[in-house]
Amino acid sequence: MDIIKPRTLSGFMELLPSKQIQFERMVQILRDTYSSYGFAPLDTPAIEDAQILLAKGGGETEKQIYRFQKGDSDLALRFDLTVPLAKYVALHCNDLAFPFRRFQISKVYRGERAQRGRFREFYQADIDIIGDGKLDILNEAEIPAIIYNVFRGFGLKRFQIRVNNRKILNGFYAMMDLSEKSGDIMRSVDKLDKIGAEKVKAILMGEECGLSEMQADEILKFIAISGTNAEVIAALEGYAGRNETFDLGLSELKAVTANLAAFGVPEENFAVDLTIARGLDYYTGTVYETTLLDHPEIGSVCSGGRYDNLAGYYIDKQLPGVGISIGLTRLFYVLDEQNLLNPALPSAPADALVLPMTPEPGPAIALAQALRSEGIKVQLYGEQKKFKQKMAYANKLGVPFAVLLGEDEIAEGVCSVKNMVTGEQVKLAPAEAAAHIRAALENNGPIILEK
Amino acid sequence: MDIIKPRTLSGFMELLPSKQIQFERMVQILRDTYSSYGFAPLDTPAIEDAQILLAKGGGETEKQIYRFQKGDSDLALRFDLTVPLAKYVALHCNDLAFPFRRFQISKVYRGERAQRGRFREFYQADIDIIGDGKLDILNEAEIPAIIYNVFRGFGLKRFQIRVNNRKILNGFYAMMDLSEKSGDIMRSVDKLDKIGAEKVKAILMGEECGLSEMQADEILKFIAISGTNAEVIAALEGYAGRNETFDLGLSELKAVTANLAAFGVPEENFAVDLTIARGLDYYTGTVYETTLLDHPEIGSVCSGGRYDNLAGYYIDKQLPGVGISIGLTRLFYVLDEQNLLNPALPSAPADALVLPMTPEPGPAIALAQALRSEGIKVQLYGEQKKFKQKMAYANKLGVPFAVLLGEDEIAEGVCSVKNMVTGEQVKLAPAEAAAHIRAALENNGPIILEK
Numbered sequence: 001m002d003i004i005k006p007r008t009l010s011g012f013m014e015l016l017p018s019k020q021i022q023f024e025r026m027v028q029i030l031r032d033t034y035s036s037y038g039f040a041p042l043d044t045p046a047i048e049d050a051q052i053l054l055a056k057g058g059g060e061t062e063k064q065i066y067r068f069q070k071g072d073s074d075l076a077l078r079f080d081l082t083v084p085l086a087k088y089v090a091l092h093c094n095d096l097a098f099p100f101r102r103f104q105i106s107k108v109y110r111g112e113r114a115q116r117g118r119f120r121e122f123y124q125a126d127i128d129i130i131g132d133g134k135l136d137i138l139n140e141a142e143i144p145a146i147i148y149n150v151f152r153g154f155g156l157k158r159f160q161i162r163v164n165n166r167k168i169l170n171g172f173y174a175m176m177d178l179s180e181k182s183g184d185i186m187r188s189v190d191k192l193d194k195i196g197a198e199k200v201k202a203i204l205m206g207e208e209c210g211l212s213e214m215q216a217d218e219i220l221k222f223i224a225i226s227g228t229n230a231e232v233i234a235a236l237e238g239y240a241g242r243n244e245t246f247d248l249g250l251s252e253l254k255a256v257t258a259n260l261a262a263f264g265v266p267e268e269n270f271a272v273d274l275t276i277a278r279g280l281d282y283y284t285g286t287v288y289e290t291t292l293l294d295h296p297e298i299g300s301v302c303s304g305g306r307y308d309n310l311a312g313y314y315i316d317k318q319l320p321g322v323g324i325s326i327g328l329t330r331l332f333y334v335l336d337e338q339n340l341l342n343p344a345l346p347s348a349p350a351d352a353l354v355l356p357m358t359p360e361p362g363p364a365i366a367l368a369q370a371l372r373s374e375g376i377k378v379q380l381y382g383e384q385k386k387f388k389q390k391m392a393y394a395n396k397l398g399v400p401f402a403v404l405l406g407e408d409e410i411a412e413g414v415c416s417v418k419n420m421v422t423g424e425q426v427k428l429a430p431a432e433a434a435a436h437i438r439a440a441l442e443n444n445g446p447i448i449l450e451k
Numbered sequence: 452m453d454i455i456k457p458r459t460l461s462g463f464m465e466l467l468p469s470k471q472i473q474f475e476r477m478v479q480i481l482r483d484t485y486s487s488y489g490f491a492p493l494d495t496p497a498i499e500d501a502q503i504l505l506a507k508g509g510g511e512t513e514k515q516i517y518r519f520q521k522g523d524s525d526l527a528l529r530f531d532l533t534v535p536l537a538k539y540v541a542l543h544c545n546d547l548a549f550p551f552r553r554f555q556i557s558k559v560y561r562g563e564r565a566q567r568g569r570f571r572e573f574y575q576a577d578i579d580i581i582g583d584g585k586l587d588i589l590n591e592a593e594i595p596a597i598i599y600n601v602f603r604g605f606g607l608k609r610f611q612i613r614v615n616n617r618k619i620l621n622g623f624y625a626m627m628d629l630s631e632k633s634g635d636i637m638r639s640v641d642k643l644d645k646i647g648a649e650k651v652k653a654i655l656m657g658e659e660c661g662l663s664e665m666q667a668d669e670i671l672k673f674i675a676i677s678g679t680n681a682e683v684i685a686a687l688e689g690y691a692g693r694n695e696t697f698d699l700g701l702s703e704l705k706a707v708t709a710n711l712a713a714f715g716v717p718e719e720n721f722a723v724d725l726t727i728a729r730g731l732d733y734y735t736g737t738v739y740e741t742t743l744l745d746h747p748e749i750g751s752v753c754s755g756g757r758y759d760n761l762a763g764y765y766i767d768k769q770l771p772g773v774g775i776s777i778g779l780t781r782l783f784y785v786l787d788e789q790n791l792l793n794p795a796l797p798s799a800p801a802d803a804l805v806l807p808m809t810p811e812p813g814p815a816i817a818l819a820q821a822l823r824s825e826g827i828k829v830q831l832y833g834e835q836k837k838f839k840q841k842m843a844y845a846n847k848l849g850v851p852f853a854v855l856l857g858e859d860e861i862a863e864g865v866c867s868v869k870n871m872v873t874g875e876q877v878k879l880a881p882a883e884a885a886a887h888i889r890a891a892l893e894n895n896g897p898i899i900l901e902k
Binding site for chain 1: 453454455456457458459460463464465466467468471472474475486487488489490491492493494495496497498499500502503506517518519520521522524526538539541542543546547548549550552553558560562571572582585586587588589590593710713714715762763764765766767800801804812813816817820823827828829830831833834835844847848
């Protein structure tokens with residue numbers, strides 16, 4: 001037979017079992033946390049009609065998309081979870097109760113240039129709350145509070161959710177008579193973290209924005225406002241009373257800040273940050289970015305915001321919403337690369353490997369079933385191999401316990417439980433063995449261990 | 452703005468939230484059960500190099516596949532989970548411990564003609580055990596035992612896992628000097644359920660198979676062997692001693708049957724059935740099909756078997772295995788269509804909707820967090836609406852409990868818990884409220900309720 005060399009496409013993450021188990025653990029925390037806040041799971045097709053997916057059209061999206069024909073159909077793979085959500089809500093709006101809260105943890109596809117840490121197929125883990133006509137500001141505090149709980153659930157402590165409000169920025173630019181240029185200005189200011197104030201100033205005074213030096217200085221002074229959240233808000237109060245949009249944005253920001261505290265998010269994990277603008281035009285109020293404090297070079301690992309019109313391309317109905325998205329594949333890649341995955345957590349497919357030492361498998365089958373009924377993940381080893389080979393297999397699998405069952409154990413109604421790390425071996429009845437194994441696997445800490 | 456009518460492609464399942472929640476519950480049982488037997492989760496890319504995916508090539512597969520170019524790359528969407536598994540095992544074989552046990556619950560893509568109950572994107576829920584060179588017969592009993600536990604976990608009772616062994620069939624045809632025609636014969640016999648014995652006999656005596664009437668009768672007599680498993684095996688013993696392959700197959704079948712009993716699978720849920728052959732050529736020993744006894748018209752909902760060479764297209768290494776696949780999307784579709792989904796199980800995204808009755812959200816936020824910490828899924832309702840509208844929302848959402856928090860409740864340190872089905876309303880402290888809600892949601896039966 002001709003052999004074709006196997007390979008996985010570049011830009012596509014494919015994990016070995018131990019890594020996959022750690023990845024799944026993060027997904028489980030996401031699912032559990034999102035569910036605990038009453039978000040409904042959603043699962044839309046990976047393939048959509050290309051016309052529908054590209055209704056908004058244009059730009060980078062169109063270049064990166066996987067688009068193809070099948071028969072007469074013009075199809076494309078989704079490149080995010082927001083456009084499919086918009087389609088879903090527009091299509092099913094009579095069947096949904098608004099506010100509609102959904103989470104979706106699914107793969108999306110972008111055929112961008114493959115490079116280290118960049119993926120063409122990657123998971124996004126999104127939550128959105130969609131209102132019918134209106135949506136209360138409370139939701140804009142709840143969304144980052146949920147993200148706080150997700151990240152804490154992972155074990156992360158050194159992260160910061162940075163919050164701003166586009167109305168404050170738009171209002172400020174209106175005060176300066178720069179409304180028409182606000183898009184260009186925000187895009188320039190967005191580069192502050194990467195290129196520094198001097199270069200941003202040069203861009204602001206360059207051809208595209210065309211600001212005077214005084215205007216540029218005024219903008220840089222404004223976005224440089226920093227300090228505790230109370231200090232930033234106090235400084236912003238100094239600009240109040242001159243523009244309605246600004247004042248509305250400030251009152252929203254104050255409400256979000258106050259409610260975030262009520263949701264139990266400590267001040268060290270969120271910060272009002274006037275440099276956050278988010279590139280996308282459709283954000284209209286609160287915006288979020290999340291950074292890992294020890295890894296600012298990664299940029300935002302979780303971003304989103306408030307928008308006023310989710311599905312205008314599909315339906316003549318005002319559907320405001322607020323949402324946030326975690327780039328899960330990239331986050332996992334970075335955490336793993338930084339060696340932050342907790343090695344004390346079991347990453348073998350089974351907690352225990354049952355090794356029958358007699359030819360007749362009946363007693364080992366019964367033992368495996370008994371351990372499973374106590375919540376232990378058990379692999380029954382059925383191969384006819386020598387003892388040494390069996391133990392070598394247990395080692396390669398990385399299983400924390402081997403459970404040996406020979407004639408003596410069967411006669412005594414016990415099994416020999418061997419801790420594969422310490423080498424300690426004890427004879428226990430099945431229920432005791434399960435308790436022994438459970439105790440060793442509990443309280444080994446979170447998924448992520450920061451250094 | 453021009454509006455594009457939203458739609459979801461035909462042949463693609465997209466569920467409303469309540470259905471999606473029921474679907475996820477089935478997935479969770481699959482994950483938990485597969486994990487409890489020590490299978491590692493696997494997640495391969497949906498897109499693969501088309502040359503690799505089609506290494507085996509030919510036939511229906513090639514016509515149905517979604518294949519497309521991106522830049523210079525010839526890409527395709529996976530059409531099953533077995534080919535990606537073969538690629539994965541070949542590619543990573545030095546890093547894997549054999550036997551390698553993995554489960555994968557993922558979507559696959561087949562662009563076949565859309566028709567009712569047929570899907571172009573659907574979930575398969577697969578388990579496989581791959582050996583390096585050898586694999587013990589015990590695994591061939593464990594695989595259907597796991598499927599038994601999955602189906603019982605769903606709540607199904609009226610199902611039957613039908614087991615046969617290709618060596619018995621091949622050996623039998625060899626005894627009759629019909630080895631060369633065994634493929635054609637098996638494909639004809641496979642139609643027995645659908646078209647009946649007379650028509651199968653006609654096909655056997657037709658041009659393609661070219662058997663004599665005596666041969667056709669002998670075959671039909673053989674596959675008509677039925678009765679209890681012990682009776683079928685006893686009848687097969689009558690053919691023993693004349694062909695090695697047959698004798699090997701019979702001894703394997705006896706081992707599988709005996710071990711299935713040891714795994715606790717009751718005789719009513721599995722049957723030796725000589726009519727099962729499975730179309731695919733690569734099965735070499737035990738084969739399985741699973742039917743819902745009250746819905747034989749659906750055909751097999753879970754099929755698989757033993758193969759001797761998983762990855763011969765990718766690696767020069769003998770990798771025998773045994774696996775089984777549940778067509779989950781179709782199974783869910785059928786169960787839902789037959790109204791077998793248990794309506795007593797909550798299918799709302801939240802267990803409780805917390806309704807603040809005061810302008811200040813703080814106390815309601817604290818109450819929602821307190822209930823969540825007790826394991827209740829809670830949506831906090833933040834909209835400024837009239838009481839009637841709030842209750843209408845709770846009803847449309849289908850949430851089992853509304854939890855009201857007004858001035859009186861806040862003063863008393865309680866909340867009013869309203870059962871949305873019975874209308875009963877009680878004032879309880881948060882921890883009691885959580886216990887009250889939990890008690891009502893527990894023990895409402897399995898996912899599937901058979902009639």
